[in-house]
Amino acid sequence: MEAVILGAIQGLTEFLPISSSGHLVLAHRVLGVEEDNLTFDIWLHVGTLLAVLIAYRKDLQSLLAHPTSPVWKWLIIGTIPTGVLGYLLHDPVESLFQSGSSLPWEFAITGIVLYLAESLPRGNKRIENLRTSDALWVGVCQGLAVMPALSRSGLTLAGALWRGMDRTEAAKYSFLLSVPAIAGAALQQWVSSSAGGHAPGLPEVLGAGTAAIAGYLAIFWMLKILATRSLKPFAWYVWILGAVVLALQWSGRL
Numbered sequence: 001m002e003a004v005i006l007g008a009i010q011g012l013t014e015f016l017p018i019s020s021s022g023h024l025v026l027a028h029r030v031l032g033v034e035e036d037n038l039t040f041d042i043w044l045h046v047g048t049l050l051a052v053l054i055a056y057r058k059d060l061q062s063l064l065a066h067p068t069s070p071v072w073k074w075l076i077i078g079t080i081p082t083g084v085l086g087y088l089l090h091d092p093v094e095s096l097f098q099s100g101s102s103l104p105w106e107f108a109i110t111g112i113v114l115y116l117a118e119s120l121p122r123g124n125k126r127i128e129n130l131r132t133s134d135a136l137w138v139g140v141c142q143g144l145a146v147m148p149a150l151s152r153s154g155l156t157l158a159g160a161l162w163r164g165m166d167r168t169e170a171a172k173y174s175f176l177l178s179v180p181a182i183a184g185a186a187l188q189q190w191v192s193s194s195a196g197g198h199a200p201g202l203p204e205v206l207g208a209g210t211a212a213i214a215g216y217l218a219i220f221w222m223l224k225i226l227a228t229r230s231l232k233p234f235a236w237y238v239w240i241l242g243a244v245v246l247a248l249q250w251s252g253r254l
Contacts, residue, residue: 007207011214017154043204045186047211078139085143106149107242111235123164
């Protein structure tokens with residue numbers, strides 16, 4: 001049951017702009033689940049990666065069929081700052097994950113970013129029309145989201161909207177950029193653990209499967225929201241959650 005709950009949280013919050021890692025840290029605290037189970041975390045990443053691969057299978061097939069597509073260039077350029085920041089921030093971020101002390105402030109920042117991005121005039125730029133500065137900017141946003149409660153999808157979506165991208169195209173770019181980011185995170189955890197010599201058990205299978213299903217649904221929910229509604233409710237959600245977490249920390253209950 002804990003595996004299913006954590007898988008659902010990972011899948012939903014990876015693609016909704018409310019921070020999967022922040023929610024998982026909270027879920028670990030509430031459920032009393034061991035937080036250094038890298039094997040299980042790896043399989044959660046595999047589940048969310050599978051969700052993107054299935055949801056955007058046609059786009060990915062097209063990219064594989066057209067290796068000279070400009071989309072490849074922008075995915076590579078956007079991934080570079082993510083990798084650099086992930087490497088540079090690894091040690092301090094690990095301590096933040098262990099303490100959870102920064103969660104309220106990072107939830108607050110995520111909300112501010114979403115609120116400001118929603119206040120911008122709508123653009124019409126497609127992925128094919130990006131510039132190097134656009135891809136680097138979105139990649140930096142994704143790299144900063146290694147912090148526990150800074151939402152990867154939220155920051156990359158906001159970063160793309162700030163650069164004048166069409167909302168649906170911004171979502172597509174954000175989700176396609178998540179493929180190397182999620183795969184890289186899983187690989188880094190794999191290297192850091194002894195998971196290579198162990199077959200997945202029932203918790204890993206359940207967690208990954210639930211994350212894949214929840215993530216797939218979250219992707220299409222997010223696309224519908226971007227097409228018809230505002231991101232501001234998500235901003236209010238993370239602000240309220242951050243305030244609750246801060247109150248629990250100050251009271252000594254978290």
